[in-house]
Amino acid sequence: MADISRQKIVDSVPQKGFFGHPKGLFTLFFTEFWERFSYYGMRAILVYYMYYEVSKGGLGFDESTALAIMSIYGSLVYMSGIIGGWLADRILGTSKAIFYGGVLIMFGHIILAIPGSVPMFFVSMVLIVIGTGLLKPNVSSVVGEIYSPEDLRRDAGFSIFYMGINLGGFLAPLIVGTIGMKQNNFHWGFSVAAVGMFVGLILFVMTKKKNLGLAGTQIANPLSPSEKKKTFTFMGLGAVIIAALIAVTIPMGLLTFNTFIALVGILGILIPTLYFVVMYRSPKTTVIERSRLIAYIPLFLASVMFWAIQEQGSTILARYADKRTQLNFAGIELSPAWFQSLNPLFIIVLAPVFAWLWVKLGVRQPSVPTKFSLGLLFAGLSFLIILLPAYFGGSQSLVNPLWLVLSYFIIVIGELCLSPVGLSVTTKLAPAAFSAQTMSLWFLSNAAAQAINAQIVKFYSPKTEMLYFGVIGGVAILLSILLYMLSPKIQGFMKGVR
Numbered sequence: 001m002a003d004i005s006r007q008k009i010v011d012s013v014p015q016k017g018f019f020g021h022p023k024g025l026f027t028l029f030f031t032e033f034w035e036r037f038s039y040y041g042m043r044a045i046l047v048y049y050m051y052y053e054v055s056k057g058g059l060g061f062d063e064s065t066a067l068a069i070m071s072i073y074g075s076l077v078y079m080s081g082i083i084g085g086w087l088a089d090r091i092l093g094t095s096k097a098i099f100y101g102g103v104l105i106m107f108g109h110i111i112l113a114i115p116g117s118v119p120m121f122f123v124s125m126v127l128i129v130i131g132t133g134l135l136k137p138n139v140s141s142v143v144g145e146i147y148s149p150e151d152l153r154r155d156a157g158f159s160i161f162y163m164g165i166n167l168g169g170f171l172a173p174l175i176v177g178t179i180g181m182k183q184n185n186f187h188w189g190f191s192v193a194a195v196g197m198f199v200g201l202i203l204f205v206m207t208k209k210k211n212l213g214l215a216g217t218q219i220a221n222p223l224s225p226s227e228k229k230k231t232f233t234f235m236g237l238g239a240v241i242i243a244a245l246i247a248v249t250i251p252m253g254l255l256t257f258n259t260f261i262a263l264v265g266i267l268g269i270l271i272p273t274l275y276f277v278v279m280y281r282s283p284k285t286t287v288i289e290r291s292r293l294i295a296y297i298p299l300f301l302a303s304v305m306f307w308a309i310q311e312q313g314s315t316i317l318a319r320y321a322d323k324r325t326q327l328n329f330a331g332i333e334l335s336p337a338w339f340q341s342l343n344p345l346f347i348i349v350l351a352p353v354f355a356w357l358w359v360k361l362g363v364r365q366p367s368v369p370t371k372f373s374l375g376l377l378f379a380g381l382s383f384l385i386i387l388l389p390a391y392f393g394g395s396q397s398l399v400n401p402l403w404l405v406l407s408y409f410i411i412v413i414g415e416l417c418l419s420p421v422g423l424s425v426t427t428k429l430a431p432a433a434f435s436a437q438t439m440s441l442w443f444l445s446n447a448a449a450q451a452i453n454a455q456i457v458k459f460y461s462p463k464t465e466m467l468y469f470g471v472i473g474g475v476a477i478l479l480s481i482l483l484y485m486l487s488p489k490i491q492g493f494m495k496g497v498r
C-alpha cells in the first residue's frame with residue numbers, strides 16, 4: 001500500500017455508475033451477493049444432508065453429531081477469516097484473495113454436488129472454510145478502498161453492500177432449499193450453490209479491471225524475501241506436522257468427532273483470550289485504550305451469548321423446522337429450509353427502521369452497553385417463545401409454523417440492537433495499534449459462540465426440548481439484566497466513547 005497512495009487508488013476507480021456510487025460497488029455487491037447465495041444456500045440444506053438416511057440421499061449421521069459438525073463448521077469459517085486477512089495483507093493482496101477464495105468455495109460445492117463418501121464430504125468442508133476465510137473479509141476491505149475517507153457516500157455504500165449480503169441470504173434458502181429438499185435430492189441443491197459461486201467469480205473477473213481500478217491490487221504489508229522464506233518454511237513444516245498427527249491419531253482412535261469438536265471448542269475460547277491479553281499488555285496500548293479494552297470484555301461476552309442463540313437457526317431450529325413443525329400450512333407445502341430465509345428478510349425490512357430510530361433519538365438513544373443488554377434480552381425471549389408450543393401441546397404434536405416465524409422475528413430485533421452497534425463500537429474502542437485485529441476479535445465472538453454450541457447441541461432432544469430452550473433463554477435474559485445493571489460502570493471505562 002505504501003507504493004501507491006490511497007487517493008491514487010480512489011482516483012483509479014470510476015466514481016459514478018452504481019446508484020450514484022463508484023462503479024466498483026457493482027462488482028463487489030454482486031460478488032458478495034453470489035458468494036452469500038452460495039454459502040447460505042448450501043447451509044440451508046447441509047444439516048439435513050448430514051442426518052437424513054442414506055436411502056433418502058443423506059449421509060446417515062447421528063442427529064446430535066450432525067448438529068455439532070454444523071456448529072464447528074460455522075466456528076471454523078469465522079476463525080479462518082483471520083488467516084484470510086493475514087494472507088491478503090502480507091502475501092496475496094485482497095483481489096487475489098477474493099478470487100482464490102471463490103475458486104475454493106466453488107470446488108467445495110462441486111464436491112458436495114457429487115454423490116460420494118463421508119471423507120469427500122469433509123474435504124468439501126475444508127475447501128469451503130478456507131475459501132470463505134479468504135473471500136469474505138477481503139471483499140469488505142475493498143469496499144473501503146473505493147471511497148476516500150472523506151467521501152460522504154461511504155456509509156451509504158456499506159449499507160448497500162450489506163443489503164446485497166442479506167438479499168443473497170434471503171433468496172438462497174428459498175431456491176436451493178426448494179430444489180435440494182425436493183425428494184431429498186441434496187446434490188442438485190449443492191449444484192445450484194456451486195453455479196452461484198461460479199457466476200460470482202465470472203462477474204468479478206470480467207468487471208474488476210474496469211470497475212475497481214487499483215483497488216485490491218496492493219499488498220498492504222508485504223513480506224520481505226527473507227520473511228517469505230521463513231514463512232513458507234514454517235507453513236510447510238506446519239502442514240507436514242498436522243498431516244502426520246492426523247495420520248497417526250485417527251488409526252489410534254485418538255482423533256474422533258468428539259475430540260475434534262472439543263479441540264475447536266478450546267480454540268474458540270483460547271484465541272480471543274490470547275488476543276485480549278496481548279493487546280492489553282502491549283506497550284503500544286495507552287492507559288485510556290487499556291480502560292476501553294476492559295469495557296470491551298463484557299460486550300464481547302454478551303456477543304458470544306447472543307450468537308450462541310442466533311446461530312442455532314441453522315442447527316437446532318433447522319431440526320425443529322424439519323421434525324417439529326407443521327409443514328402443510330394454509331394449503332402450501334413448506335420446505336424446512338425456507339425458514340432460514342426469515343432472518344435476512346427481517347433484517348432487510350427492519351434495518352432501515354432501526355437506523356432511523358437511532359438517528360431520531362440522537363443523544364437520547366440508549367448507551368452501547370444498554371443496546372447490548374437489549375440484544376441479549378430479545379435473544380433469550382426468542383428461545384422462551386419457542387418452548388411455549390411444547391408447554392401447551394406437548395413435545396409430540398406438530399407446531400404451527402408461525403411460532404418459528406415469531407422466534408426468528410424476535411431474534412432479529414435483538415440482532416439489530418447488537419450486531420451493527422458491535423461493529424461500530426469495535427472501531428471506537430480498538431487500540432490504535434490493533435485496529436484491524438480488534439475487528440477480527442469481534443468476529444471471533446461468533447466463532448467462540450458456535451464452538452460452544454458444538455458442545456451444547458448434544459443436550460437437545462424432543463424430551464429435553466423445554467428444558468433446553470428454557471435454560472439457554474433464561475441464562476441470556478439473566479445476563480441481559482446483569483449487563484443493564486453494569487451499563488453505567490462499563491460506560492465509565494469507555495472513556496468518552498458512546
